[in-house]
Amino acid sequence: MTRIExxxxxxxxxxxAAPSYAQIEYVHRADRFAIxxxxxxxxxxxxxxxxHGVVFPARVYSVQTDPSRYSLMLVDYTEAxxxxxxxxxxxxxxxxxxxxxMDVRASVAYAAQGxxxxxxxxxxxxxxxxxVDIDKIEGHQMQITNEDQSRSFVAIHLNASRLYILESAAxxxxxxxxxxxxxxxxxxxxxxxIRYMFDPDGQRTNLRITPLAEAPEGVERVVVE
Amino acid sequence: MPFxxxxxxxxxxxxxxxxxxxxxxxxxxxxxxxxxDGSVKDVLWINPHIWLFIEVADDDGSPMQWVLETATPAxxxxxxxxxxxxxxxxxxxxxxxxxxxxxxxxLLGYLTGRDGVERLWD
Numbered sequence: 001m002t003r004i005e006x007x008x009x010x011x012x013x014x015x016x017a018a019p020s021y022a023q024i025e026y027v028h029r030a031d032r033f034a035i036x037x038x039x040x041x042x043x044x045x046x047x048x049x050x051x052h053g054v055v056f057p058a059r060v061y062s063v064q065t066d067p068s069r070y071s072l073m074l075v076d077y078t079e080a081x082x083x084x085x086x087x088x089x090x091x092x093x094x095x096x097x098x099x100x101x102m103d104v105r106a107s108v109a110y111a112a113q114g115x116x117x118x119x120x121x122x123x124x125x126x127x128x129x130x131x132v133d134i135d136k137i138e139g140h141q142m143q144i145t146n147e148d149q150s151r152s153f154v155a156i157h158l159n160a161s162r163l164y165i166l167e168s169a170a171x172x173x174x175x176x177x178x179x180x181x182x183x184x185x186x187x188x189x190x191x192x193x194i195r196y197m198f199d200p201d202g203q204r205t206n207l208r209i210t211p212l213a214e215a216p217e218g219v220e221r222v223v224v225e
Numbered sequence: 226m227p228f229x230x231x232x233x234x235x236x237x238x239x240x241x242x243x244x245x246x247x248x249x250x251x252x253x254x255x256x257x258x259x260x261x262d263g264s265v266k267d268v269l270w271i272n273p274h275i276w277l278f279i280e281v282a283d284d285d286g287s288p289m290q291w292v293l294e295t296a297t298p299a300x301x302x303x304x305x306x307x308x309x310x311x312x313x314x315x316x317x318x319x320x321x322x323x324x325x326x327x328x329x330x331x332l333l334g335y336l337t338g339r340d341g342v343e344r345l346w347d
Contacts, residue, residue, distance in 0.1 A: 023271055036271045064292040065335055127326035133249045141252060143326050151328065175292035179276045182248060182294065216270045216298060217308075 025221040026061065027212065029191045031074050032160050034212055035182040037063045038070065040222065048075045051110035052094065052103040054083050068170045070180045075163040077104045101193060103156045107163045111156045124145035134184050136196040139164075141181065148172065155181035185212065191223065239301040247273050247297065250322070253332040261331070263313045266290060270308065277333070279317060291323055293333045295346040306344045315339050320331050 014169040026041060027034040043062040043117035049060040051185070055210050062071035066100035084100035128143040132155060146152060149172035157164045166184060173196055188209065197206040263281035277293040295301065311317060321334030331344040 023269070025272060034272075127328070128252055128324070130251050131249070132251060135247060143252065159227070171287075175278060175290045176324065176328050177292070178273070178292060178294065178324075178330050179274070182274055183271055185247075185273060213272050213298065216272065219271055 001210060004160075007061060007062040018167075019172060020123075022051050023219045025219050026213050027187065027221060027223045028061075029187065029189060029223065029225050032077075032187050032189070033072070033074070033160060034124060034187055036071060036180070036191070036219065037061070038065045038068075039063045041070075041072075046073075049077075050077075050080075050103050051106035052084075052099065052139070054080075054087050054103060056080070056083065068169060068174070068177060070168045070177070071166070072184075073163075073165040073167075075107065075109065075165070077161040080104050080161065104158070104161055108156050108158050111163065111165050112142065112154075115142060115154055116145075119144050119146075126150075135186060136192065136198045137186055138198075140222070142175070151176050153177050153181055155184070155205070159186050187212070191198070228250055234272070235334075236274055246281075249304065250332055254324045254325050255332070257322070258334070259323040259331055260318070260320055261284060261291060262316070262318045265311055265313050265317055268311060270298070275301065277311065277317075277336075280338060281298040283330075289329055291329045293319060293329060293331050293336075295333045301346065310337065310344065311338050 022038070023036060024037045026037055026038050039079065041063050041096070044060045044062070046058045046060060047055050049057055055158050056075050056077055058073055058075040060071055060073045080100045080103060084103065114179040116126065125145050126142055126144050130141060132141040134157055137157055137159045137165040139155055141156070142154040144152040145155065146169070150169055152167060153176060154171045155166045161174070164184070166181045168180040170172070170177040186194050191212070192209045193212050195208045198204050227245040261279065261281050262319050263279035266280050267278040269276040269278070275295045276296060277295060278290055279293065279322060280288050283289040296304070315338055319334055320329070321331035323332040334344050335343050337343040
């Protein structure tokens with residue numbers, strides 16, 4: 001067998017033996033999340049205006065698998081205090097000591113308001129919205145029938161000064177794309193899963209840190225530091 | 226360790242698991258069961274929940290695909306559910322909690338598969 005034949009045979013064996021992953025469990029340590037995508041997401045850097053008018057950096061992780069779409073936007077509020085102090089349009093009313101904290105706390109409601117306006121302007125209908133939690137990290141979820149009768153599911157959460165806006169969409173006649181937002185897990189800087197309990201006032205208690213469960217067979221875990 | 230203490234600790238761990246559930250079920254109508262009969266089209270075995278896609282005949286006989294949210298792999302294992310319990314093409318009967326907006330998604334619930342045994346999938 002020639003060298004070239006050996007290489008071709010080796011390549012053939014590799015492709016036959018290599019596992020074919022249908023799903024990507026995407027773990028991003030810096031952005032503190034783990035979530036399942038149907039393929040490797042594209043990443044786009046962008047910005048987003050906050051409820052109180054400050055520009056924050058954001059990243060969009062997205063997968064378009066015709067005919068469905070899955071995206072997670074992370075808005076980074078970790079330097080909210082500095083960004084508020086440095087805003088060029090300071091007034092007495094926008095420079096209180098806790099103003100930046102209120103901006104972060106307002107982020108979930110503000111994101112939901114933006115989606116409501118977008119759906120209204122596009123002729124869609126919100127068929128459900130309400131409170132939700134992921135491992136007791138509270139948030140807001142929305143279910144939408146768009147004008148073309150496709151369905152969108154939205155979940156919005158705030159954790160560690162990071163806002164997560166998850167959207168998935170499936171065409172008319174397809175089952176609701178609920179699995180995407182329910183595959184979200186929050187992690188710490190070490191990549192460990194964090195879970196809480198909470199009290200009736202929403203105070204988080206009983207932090208529990210555990211390793212992420214092993215990726216199931218057929219799922220490839222991709223870890224981004 | 227006295228047997229009663231062992232039983233008490235086991236019960237605390239078992240019943241405490243629900244409190245550590247991954248997410249709320251506020252968007253499902255958990256007060257009623259919806260009954261569906263259909264065939265399994267796909268199984269999405271991912272963390273932290275497993276999802277079943279089944280094809281069901283709607284009121285006029287047209288096929289409609291439903292998505293069923295189930296428990297975690299660890300919880301399903303405790304319930305005696307494995308990857309072999311349900312496979313694509315199986316006929317199944319389920320009791321589940323439908324999404325409140327009336328769309329074709331459901332929180333499972335109980336599933337009766339090809340062996341005729343009803344198992345808890347939540």
